[in-house]
Amino acid sequence: MSASETTPVDVAAPAVARATASARANSFAHIRYVLGENPVTLFAALLFAAYALMALFGPLFAPYDPLASDTVRALRPPDWHHWFGTDQLGRDILSRVIVATRIDLGIALASVALVFAAGGLAGLAAGFFGGWVDAVIGRIADTIMAFPLFVLAMGIVAALGNTIPNIVLATAIINFPLYARVARAETLTRREAGFVDAARLSGHRDGALLLLQVLPNIMPIMVVQMSLTMGYAILNAAGLSFIGLGVRPPTAEWGIMVAEGASFIVSGEWWIALFPGATLMLAVFCFNLLGDGLRDIVDPRRRT
Amino acid sequence: MRAVLSRLAGALPTLCGVVLVTFLLTRVLPGDTATYFAGPTASAESIAQIRTALGLDLPLPEQFWRYVVALSHGDLGMSLTTGQPVRTELITRLPASAELTLCALLLAIGIAVPLGVLAAVRQGSLIDHVCRVVTTAGVSLPVFFTGLLLVYVFYFLLGWFPAPLGRLDAFATAPAHVTGFYLIDALLAHDMETFRAAFAQIVLPAVTLALFALAPIARITRASMLAVLGSEFIRTARASGLSGPTVILTYALRNALLPVVTVLGMVFSFLLGANVLVEKVFAWPGIGSFAVEALIASDFAPVQGFVLTMAVLYVLLNLGIDLLNRAIDPRARRGT
Numbered sequence: 043m044s045a046s047e048t049t050p051v052d053v054a055a056p057a058v059a060r061a062t063a064s065a066r067a068n069s070f071a072h073i074r075y076v077l078g079e080n081p082v083t084l085f086a087a088l089l090f091a092a093y094a095l096m097a098l099f100g101p102l103f104a105p106y107d108p109l110a111s112d113t114v115r116a117l118r119p120p121d122w123h124h125w126f127g128t129d130q131l132g133r134d135i136l137s138r139v140i141v142a143t144r145i146d147l148g149i150a151l152a153s154v155a156l157v158f159a160a161g162g163l164a165g166l167a168a169g170f171f172g173g174w175v176d177a178v179i180g181r182i183a184d185t186i187m188a189f190p191l192f193v194l195a196m197g198i199v200a201a202l203g204n205t206i207p208n209i210v211l212a213t214a215i216i217n218f219p220l221y222a223r224v225a226r227a228e229t230l231t232r233r234e235a236g237f238v239d240a241a242r243l244s245g246h247r248d249g250a251l252l253l254l255q256v257l258p259n260i261m262p263i264m265v266v267q268m269s270l271t272m273g274y275a276i277l278n279a280a281g282l283s284f285i286g287l288g289v290r291p292p293t294a295e296w297g298i299m300v301a302e303g304a305s306f307i308v309s310g311e312w313w314i315a316l317f318p319g320a321t322l323m324l325a326v327f328c329f330n331l332l333g334d335g336l337r338d339i340v341d342p343r344r345r346t
Numbered sequence: 347m348r349a350v351l352s353r354l355a356g357a358l359p360t361l362c363g364v365v366l367v368t369f370l371l372t373r374v375l376p377g378d379t380a381t382y383f384a385g386p387t388a389s390a391e392s393i394a395q396i397r398t399a400l401g402l403d404l405p406l407p408e409q410f411w412r413y414v415v416a417l418s419h420g421d422l423g424m425s426l427t428t429g430q431p432v433r434t435e436l437i438t439r440l441p442a443s444a445e446l447t448l449c450a451l452l453l454a455i456g457i458a459v460p461l462g463v464l465a466a467v468r469q470g471s472l473i474d475h476v477c478r479v480v481t482t483a484g485v486s487l488p489v490f491f492t493g494l495l496l497v498y499v500f501y502f503l504l505g506w507f508p509a510p511l512g513r514l515d516a517f518a519t520a521p522a523h524v525t526g527f528y529l530i531d532a533l534l535a536h537d538m539e540t541f542r543a544a545f546a547q548i549v550l551p552a553v554t555l556a557l558f559a560l561a562p563i564a565r566i567t568r569a570s571m572l573a574v575l576g577s578e579f580i581r582t583a584r585a586s587g588l589s590g591p592t593v594i595l596t597y598a599l600r601n602a603l604l605p606v607v608t609v610l611g612m613v614f615s616f617l618l619g620a621n622v623l624v625e626k627v628f629a630w631p632g633i634g635s636f637a638v639e640a641l642i643a644s645d646f647a648p649v650q651g652f653v654l655t656m657a658v659l660y661v662l663l664n665l666g667i668d669l670l671n672r673a674i675d676p677r678a679r680r681g682t
Contacts, residue, residue, distance in 0.1 A: 185363035189367070190617075191615055192623075196649070197368070197371050201371040201372055280488060281489075281490065286642045297488075300488070307494050307498050315491070316495070319494065326486040
């Protein structure tokens, strides 16, 4: 290779690097602008960090063993030893709430990841190939949408058996149409784009086009979708365990803890249901705010 | 009329899909139906016996055919826990659920539509911020938790409402059965005492459900009001000197309500699901709590019947919303 041949590349490389750097600086500036403009998103991000810490290291923070019962200290209201009080078996509610984070967020995350892969790929294929692929996937999505979603989840868990993997699967199935539709719509608008045509002309096959050209471009929207549906997935899983499906006592899980506290509410022992319920509510709220914030960053046109 | 019929025909494939899915849920997926039906203490012999009795040893297409034939007679199987046909149970319990859901829906619309309209008209004002908080918080609420909070505050602390124990307290007698809706039946019987008792019982569960349904309705009302208020015919109406309320109520709101009617379909999906949780919290004797009891007892026929009933109801509701849309929007009529 002679020096004269490499010259154009050498000239072009810094320009490209500059352009990338400025684009990156731009998007950072945009993110900073959005966070500054909307402190709520910043708050949601901090809250999310707190939940993530509880999920990862919860058992280390928990002041007591979440399963250790102490009937002498049963049904105590919150005090200095037990900040959130104790339940009917004398278990420390604070510890149970903290330890439950991992299982609640874990179920939601697993189901969202599953539907992200399945729904995303199905939508991608439907949008890209059209024809019978689109028709079949559309029919499946329509049939799922014909059920009230929580009711369908109940039916699926009841049929498959009352286990945590089945809760994950059921939550993924009821979210499938949403993901497939978003991925399909986003793919449709990009299928005819110039960069896809260029890649096709340079000899890429359909599969490569889909995975290398279209998929990376619909990724940001799909990630926003994930964040927006995380909250719903948490609510769904907690709702199922509230009615006695999925996670079983004595495991610490927010839905079960609220269900256990339900019978004590009418006699005034509010703390048993309040703390796990509020933690659950705040987690869902956090993911919804975070999803809205992410959407503002990724797709400013859809701001409401 | 023809368009209505074609829309009805369009709902048929969806209904078939629903029946197929409810069938598949029991028969094809892992999990042994005969074991469910036999109960946890059954021996291998009695499980085999039940399998033959239920026709579970037949090839699948034949099983599906039998299922469809039974359905066409309205036969949803027997409930093991109550010993009654599932259909009877569902029919006697359906009015309780319907009354609760409709009350909640009316309440939600009654609050959410004015809130959305005001938020759109006074954009950026205090009420707009209230609307934003309500729409974001509303979708984050676990209904079973808000229900319990309401019980704690309004029953335990304030004592304004009775204990969350069903549709009427133990001392009252149900009004004569006409519609199955206690509120309406009590009024028909001129029994104000029963009406008050039934009303006091339904307030908290209906408010719980309404809080949940409020958010999507308020959000869409605000968005569609904003879109309509920015359009040219509103500018023309204003320029012609029509008063503010006339422009907003007769010109803008009528047009803005179309997307609201459309979004009701999604609201119903939420409501029917949330209904199950709220019925459990308030010991409401509807079909949701029936299904939950059956689920816990591993009694599968009621669950299957419940899922099917809810899905069919939901398909019919969506059909109704579609027809309503067609009735109020000439553009939708021209579409087909």
